[in-house]
Structures are given as structure tokens and as C-alpha cells.
């Protein structure tokens with residue numbers, strides 16, 4: 396099952412105040428933790444989805460940059476864009492770029508659940524779905540298409556219309572700690 400890795404790294408970072416994917420944790424930019432977690436699972440192609448304003452700041456020779464022409468349309472648009480450009484992979488493992496505690500074993504664990512009967516594999520922590528650290532099958536594309544045409548931007552607009560598998564994770568699992576604000580950064584570090 397050919398599976399691509401996508402690091403979503405084209406957001407506004409408006410709550411953070413500057414592009415948060417380049418903030419350093421243990422001397423390394425946040426986005427590199429997502430790239431590494433996917434790379435260690437040999438996901439191919441390994442893609443960073445971003446825009447032309449941010450593109451020159453990435454330094455990840457193992458990944459290809461996918462540049463959005465229309466910026467800031469959100470993760471649903473970004474995943475749809477990558478799936479439309481890359482026709483070969485069957486599955487797409489998506490990670491946001493603001494989760495410096497994500498690990499390769501977490502990615503590996505989710506990969507084990509790929510199955511022809513499901514269109515997406517979504518972790519759940521407590522009651523909270525985590526669609527920004529998740530796997531999507533290419534067959535989601537037409538459903539995403541419809542949602543975007545209806546001007547819906549949230550990944551929930553996809554999940555409301557497909558059969559997906561929920562994978563429960565412990566409440567304290569650090570992989571899901573995403574950094575939205577400088578306060579989050581201080582609290583988690």
C-alpha cells in the first residue's frame with residue numbers, strides 16, 4: 396500500500412504571531428519532528444505542504460515542497476491539493492507542523508490499521524478526534540471536493556461523510572500536544 400507523508404506547514408500562525416513551524420525545540424524547528432516521524436517509516440513521497448511565502452525557509456533534503464497557489468485555505472484544501480497532484484499513493488499520512496513531540500512509533504502504530512474497508516484512520520484522545528495526525532485514503536478526494544465546493548474548510552466536513560476508524564490513545568500521550576500560542580510553548584516545554 397503506497398503511502399505518502401504530508402507535513403501541513405502552510406498555516407497563518409496568527410495565534411502564535413510568527414510562523415510557528417520554524418520555532419525551535421531542542422535546537423530543531425518544529426516541522427522537522429513531523430518530517431522525521433514520517434521519514435523513519437519510509438513514507439514515500441515525503442511532502443511538505445506550504446506556500447511561496449514560507450517555502451525558502453524549509454531545510455529538509457528528504458522532503459519535497461508542495462507549494463499552494465491559493466494560500467491559507469486550511470488543512471482540508473491542503474490535503475485535497477496534494478492528493479490531486481500526487482496520483483500514485485493510495486494512502487496519505489498527514490501530520491501538522493506544530494507537534495514537536497510526535498514520534499515515529501506513533502506513525503507506525505496508525506499505519507498498521509490501513510484496511511480496504513476504511514477511508515480514514517483518526518486517533519482519538521479522550522473525546523477529541525485528532526484529524527491533523529491521521530491517515531486518509533485517496534478515495535476521500537471526491538468527498539473533499541464536494542466539501543470545498545460548498546466552501547467548507549474543516550476536516551470535520553470530510554469526516555461527517557465518510558467511514559473512518561477511530562484509534563484511541565491515552566489522555567497523556569504527548570504526540571498530540573500542538574503549539575498554537577507562545578503560552579502553549581512555555582507550558583509544554
Ligand SMILES: Nc1nc2c(ncn2[C@@H]2O[C@H](COP(=O)(O)OP(=O)(O)OP(=O)(O)O)[C@@H](O)[C@H]2O)c(=O)[nH]1
Nearest residue numbers: 404405406407408409410444467468469473491492
Ligand atoms: N499547507 C497548509 N497548511 C496549513 C494551512 N492552514 C493550516 N495549515 C497547517 O495545519 C496545521 C494546523 O493549523 P492551525 O494551527 O490550526 O492553523 P494556523 O493557520 O497554522 O494557525 P492560526 O492562524 O493560529 O489558526 C499547522 O501545521 C498549519 O501550518 C493551509 O492553508 N495550508
